[in-house]
């Protein structure tokens with residue numbers, strides 16, 4: 770497993786993954802309905818951006834892209850999705866693209882590498898994630914990686930569980 774920066778050629782694959790029922794479901798969308806236009810990510814545009822608060826990374830196994838990790842600095846991120854946020858934190862999103870690649874340990878390896886990458890910056894204190902409360906498999910997955918519950922929080926129309934991995938827990 771390697772994590773590499775996304776390139777323009779990944780945009781079509783990422784758009785295809787966005788249509789997958791398990792990916793729609795984890796973002797609070799109806800998995801049985803087509804992706805609404807308003808939810809359609811401009812992946813080509815996002816990948817082309819050169820901002821220091823966003824990393825889009827592709828997990829690759831034997832040269833095959835299997836999933837994606839987005840790392841943001843929630844203090845600097847332009848939409849202020851996380852609200853007022855202390856500096857020196859990171860927030861991670863992750864999803865596996867194909868259903869057939871779920872539950873094979875790929876996500877664990879991608880997260881471990883993403884976490885190491887975040888904490889490689891000595892200033893970073895904490896990593897945040899916000900799974901939907903109903904996404905119990907993802908919550909179990911994050912707990913196994915050392916994330917601890919912070920509390921429930923509503924983001925827009927989504928009821929989420931905020932979880933965090935403080936540097937001290939990661940080092941332990």
Ligand SMILES: CC(C)(COP(=O)(O)OP(=O)(O)OC[C@H]1O[C@@H](n2cnc3c(N)ncnc32)[C@H](O)[C@@H]1OP(=O)(O)O)[C@@H](O)C(=O)NCCC(=O)NCCS
Pocket residue numbers: 791792795863864865866870871872873874875876877878899900901904906907909910
């Ligand atoms: C959450 C997610 C990223 C985890 O990635 P994953 O590759 O499926 O996770 P892993 O395989 O590393 O671990 C998850 C499960 O597989 C099991 N597993 C771990 N290594 C395994 C292996 N080598 N072979 C088979 N199963 C394995 C784990 O025990 C775990 O099982 P559990 O759910 O019964 O506790 C992925 O399931 C996903 O993309 N889900 C949909 C999108 C999503 O919910 N994203 C998170 C939004 S907050």
